[in-house]
Amino acid sequence: MSTLTRKAPASAGAARPPRQPRTKPERPIWDEEPGAAAKAGKIVVLAVVVLAVLGPLYTIVLTSISAQATITQAGGLVLVPGEISFAAYQQILSGGVVTRAVLVSVGVTATGTALSMVVSILCAYGLSRPGSFAHTPILFTLLITMFFSAGIIPAYLLVSGLGLINTYWALILPSCISVFNIIILRGFFMGIDRGILDSARIDGASEWRTLTQIVLPMSKAVTAVIALFYGVGYWNAFFNAILYINDSSMNPLQVVLRSYVLQGVSVPGQVDVGTGAAAGPALQMAVIVLAMIPILIVYPFVQKHFTKGVMIGAVKG
Amino acid sequence: MSTGTERQAALRQEVAAAQDSGHSAGSTTAAGGLGAAAQDAGTQDAGGSGGGSTEAGSTAVPLRPKANLKLRFNRDRSLVFMALPAVILLAIFAYLPMLGNVVAFQDYSPYVGIPASPWVGTDNFARVLADPDFWLAVKNTLVITAFQLVFFFPIPIALAMLLNSLVNPRLRAAIQAVVYLPHFFSWVLVVSVFQQIFGGAGLLNQSLRANGWQAVDIMTNPDTFLFLLTSQAVWKDAGWGIIVFLAALSAIDPAQYEAAAVDGANRWKRMWHVTLPGLRSVIVLLLILRLGDSLTVGFEQMILQRDAVGAEASEVLDTFVYYTGVQNGDWSYAAAAGLxxxxxxxALILTANKVAHIFGESGVYSK
Structure with a gap:
């Protein structure tokens, strides 16, 4: 086993300036250095995977900010940056269907996420003390809905019976609670040290105060992750709108995206190919980019929270 | 939610890990997280069969249950009130529709409402079961589930093992961040992206034509629709799927690798004899949960592409219910199919959970 007698890996990275020697990754001493072919294979596979995710996003974003001449020259999607123009965004965001749809989506997402978070946090905290009054029946009331859903038809009949068709509430209330998210929050709250909660109670804090001043500040990471899940759910919701909204002026962005990109409806402004007008592909891409921007903005901040747990687990080994 | 169960297990895992980091309350590891998932499944079974269910680790002060009901209520009433809004929302939007399924036994008309619609017994069910379109939807659903089980399910496992073999934690974190991302895109967005790349006027055909080749139409070809569906699902969710396997991998004791290496096992032998057995319980659990969820396949994905490829290839159970009911107004018939x-x-989920519980326990606790 030559691997066991291999020198400590400090020499492996000697070519590089040793800026932070402490954080430099180390291969365990028993692990043999992979062969050149294996290394190359790994790099190729991972590069393909990363490219498969980022490549399409790159060309879509680039096309959306390309000038008409560049798009015509490329024959459609742009791979090599040419002349940059934000005409497409100016055009779709200066009033009209897309602007409206963005406002609808932002409004529904903000209201819905806030409502969902309040209801879910309260419920999760209320259920975080096994043995409390009616704890088990309430928990089962929640859990049963994860295993049997009534189906589309009764759901539609209910929403129309409540008179919510063609209201924004139809996009919020039916999907307001995810039992699954509540269970995650509850699991986290249950893991909080009892001693802290007990000392708060001894100091005279009510349950509300314990929740808002002690539990929530301790749960920022999990709350952020759950808020991301709810927010993404509302932002991405498409079928609810198809089902419950008939008034096209109330359509959220996902429905508009579908009609422009998948159903071939032309984006307003696309027909008048004036000198200042943006090209058709650029307009379509701009709508696609609008639909992903909020996710791209929020994701990096929250993503580290759900990776962190896994990574710490990995370090602990 | 085509990968709902995977997501579910994955998230339980994260929370377990997050607790771990946040409080160092105990050694909540991957095995613990999955154990919790299995335990939940078991608890659910007990509830389904009406069994008594008391959670382990109850910390409340024991009181004589009946005599002190009022006392307990007084003590816990803020907790009950906190849970109330969620319960009310569920009662309205989850339980009330369950009752709404009575329209499956009626000849329902929206103009007269449920109370006045005539009762027809099980006629609707007989009609559904005799309908070749219904069986086409069943066939498509099962074919898609089976296909994705073969061509989707193993990918996150392989990817997780590959990522886990990277030594540099920063590189690993960066790649994770990239591959998780598409999970948070909507289906409309994913299908739109595919349309832009593979559609008639997409990037692929654009470069084929530029080089003088014949254009291929992938987005509207019913024969290759299965591949298209699966590759969309892989693009969107395979990266997210690795999260649970990564957690399980990190729970494998490195001493096992070291011992195997000292005994002369090479890289592949270690993978076969240490890594895969370490993942076995997770794989079995997710596989069984996915089987329990077989009748649910990419509903939004189908609706979005049905116009392009036609109903023959894209009709699944959920779309069948939607089109016969909401679109054609045959409410009772669609409700029967949905029911x-x-x-x-x-039935599938309860069976699968039972099996998962058995496997999960033997896989996680009694190694």
Whole structure:
């Protein structure tokens, strides 16, 4: 086993300036250095995977900010940056269907996420003390809905019976609670040290105060992750709108995206190919980019929270 | 939610890990997280069969249950009130529709409402079961589930093992961040992206034509629709799927690798004899949960592409219910089909959970 007698890996990275020697990754001493072919294979596979995710996003974003001449020259999607123009965004965001749809989506997402978070946090905290009054029946009331859903038809009949068709509430209330998210929050709250909660109670804090001043500040990471899940759910919701909204002026962005990109409806402004007008592909891409921007903005901040747990687990080994 | 169960297990895992980091309360590891998932499944079974269910680790002050009901209520009433809004929302939007399924036994008309619609017994069910379109939807659903089980399910496992073999934690974190991302895109967005790349006027055909080749039409070809569906699902969710396997991998004791290496096992032998056995319980659990969820396949994905490829290839149970009911107004008929689907799914899920519980326990606790 030559691997066991291999020198400590400090020499492996000697070519590089040793800026932070402490954080430099180390291969365990028993692990043999992979062969050149294996290394190359790994790099190729991972590069393909990363490219498969980022490549399409790159060309879509680039096309959306390309000038008409560049798009015509490329024959459609742009791979090599040419002349940059934000005409497409100016055009779709200066009033009209897309602007409206963005406002609808932002409004529904903000209201819905806030409502969902309040209801879910309260419920999760209320259920975080096994043995409390009616704890088990309430928990089962929640859990049963994860295993049997009534189906589309009764759901539609209910929403129309409540008179919510063609209201924004139809996009919020039916999907307001995810039992699954509540269970995650509850699991986290249950893991909080009892001693802290007990000392708060001894100091005279009510349950509300314990929740808002002690539990929530301790749960920022999990709350952020759950808020991301709810927010993404509302932002991405498409079928609810198809089902419950008939008034096209109330359509959220996902429905508009579908009609422009998948159903071939032309984006307003696309027909008048004036000198200042943006090209058709650029307009379509701009709508696609609008639909992903909020996710791209929020994701990096929250993503580290759900990776962190896994990574710490990995370090602990 | 085509990968709902995976997501579910994955998230339980994260929370377990997050607790771990946040409080160092105990050694909540991957095995612990999955154990919790299995335990939940077991608890659910007990509830389904009406069994008594008391959670382990109850910390409340024991009181004589009946005599002190009022006392307990007074002590815990803020907790009950906190849970109330969620319960009310569920009662309205989850339980009330369950009752709404009575329209499956009626000849329902929206103009007269449920109370006045005539009762027809099980006629609707007989009609559904005799309908070749219904069986086409069943066939498509099962074919898609089976296909994705073969061509989707193993990918996150392989990817997780590959990522886990990277030594540099920063590189690993960066790649994770990239591959998780598409999970948070909507289906409309994913299908739109595919349309832009593979569609008639997409990037692929653009470069084929530029080089003088014949354009291929992938987005509207019913024969290759299965591949298209699966590759969309892989693009969107395979990266997210690795999260649970990564957690399980990190729970494998490195001493096992070291011992194997000292005994002369090479890289592949270590993978076969240490890594895969370490993942076995997770794989079995997710596989069984996915089987329990077989009747649910990419509903939004189908609706979005049905116009392009036609109903023959894209009709699944959920779309069948939607089009016959909401689009054609045959409410009772569609409700009957939906109810059949719901009940069969329930049976599958309960069976799968039972099996998962058995496997999970033997896989996680008694190694």
């Amino acid at each position: 059949i689907k719901g009940l069969v799914s329930l």
